Amino acid sequence: MSKLKKSDVLHIAKLAKLKLAKSEIDKFSKQLSMILEYVNKLSEIETSDVIPASQTIGLANVFREDKEDKSRYIKRGRHFKVKAILYGFV
């Protein structure tokens, strides 16, 4: 499971939108395989009953009042900025 083939590295690079040179593919597949070998250590611990931790400080539903706050406007002279809405772009 931990030895990465050239095809694996190319697949990952595609998912991550990274262009790799031919020389890099070999180098990275070796290095990543070594690292994956190390992290496989985690299979030693029993975790079937453990809840995955997505955060450590117990916050939930951090909201603010749904009221307009004029101080947040970014002004330019008599105008204020809004996010661009682009037509014809995918």
Added chain:
Amino acid sequence: MDLCNLTVKQAVKGLKAKEFSAAELKTACLARIRRLNPELKAILTVVEREKTGGKRKKGALEGVPFTVKDLFVTQDVRTTAGSRVLKDYIPEYEATTVKRLKEAGAVLIGKTNCDAWGHGSSGENSDFGVTKNPWNPLYSPGGSSSGSAAAVASGMGLFSLGTDTGGSIRLPASFCGLTGLKPTYGRVSRYGVIALASSLDCPGPLGKTVEDVETVFEIMAGKDEYDATTLQNEELRMGKEKVVIGVPQEYFGKGIDREVRSAVETAIGVLGECGNVREVRLPRTEYALAAYYLIQTAEASSNLARYDGIRYGRDRASFGDEAKRRIMLGTYALSAGYFEAYYKKAMRARTLIKEDFEKVFKEVDLLMAPVSPTPAFKLGEKIDDPLRMYMSDVLTVPANLAGIPALALPCGFSRLGLPMGMQIMGPQGSESLLFEAGKRYQKTTEWHLKKPAPAVMVVNRYKQNLK
């Protein structure tokens, strides 16, 4: 009087007493940068003049020059994150922490060098040159807040801001003889901090003394409406007279250098005089690094997806090797078929590691341990072996996984003259307890008072020895 060698406390006192002016202090620090930076490469962008519209802000840090790691976004001042991708990026907004410090009167004089995107433990992954340790320029200052530590240790400003995701404040602080705080996750706003791993990143201060670090922390910390992961600035633990100190056995195992172990054990003896010392166990410590390098890289791969070179910055071909490695590792850990075995598994391990700390803090108030298994290593020593470089973080990542605070402070020197540091860890929200312990330690020891010889002199001496 060498103004650059003052602590923040001394500078504030001196400015109030009009022993020197804020302009003189700023000029001295800028001159220090001009003299030593070509060799040390600690500063990427110098800020000579600030756009304050002539009004000087009054506050607790009025007139105190400081630097910030180039991961902190500064309005109208180039911010690179140490990467070619953002080589020419000029932000339109400011990080909350920087804003708060400026409002307290502190004067920004530079953006410091760092491993690109915070990816590194030595400063060698910066796209803009390697920062050198002011104590010996052949050695690493630690990373990823390499420039911040080198700057404070060599007098380029009186304190600096760094970020600690897996030890990146504590490691450089300990390699450069400084005090650095990794705060409780959520006590300091991450708004305007270029994200590495959103559930692990902790912005924090580096300084020459615990008092300085405490002063800066109090100004930086606190709930921020722009960062939904910040907590109210409440202390969850008050200072106590007699503290129970725990010594986690897993942090003193075979891989720890003899000199480091001896220095930290001596320090435990010093602090142990005002409390009880007890051996404790954190049984899942050996799995922390593996869990960390899965969670951190997964979050990093997501956070770095925004750099597409379309709206700002250069495109993804400008990423360095370490960035590419981490993005790929993270992408793999999150990909279909591997998500459960890698990322989810690491998240479960994280819960167990956090539980280990919670259990231990029912028996003891604080934990003391080394920061690094070895003193500073030579530049070039680990750069070709990514896994070996990751091992530098083995003692620091557990605190990040658990979200607890940790204070790093100097506790000795190796026989080669390099600083060694220790860390004091506490439960979430216990910064005041960490500061109390740290201040007591610095009242009875002098490690934090030592300064490196100006780096240029060391290099010249080395060059002379070669003839």
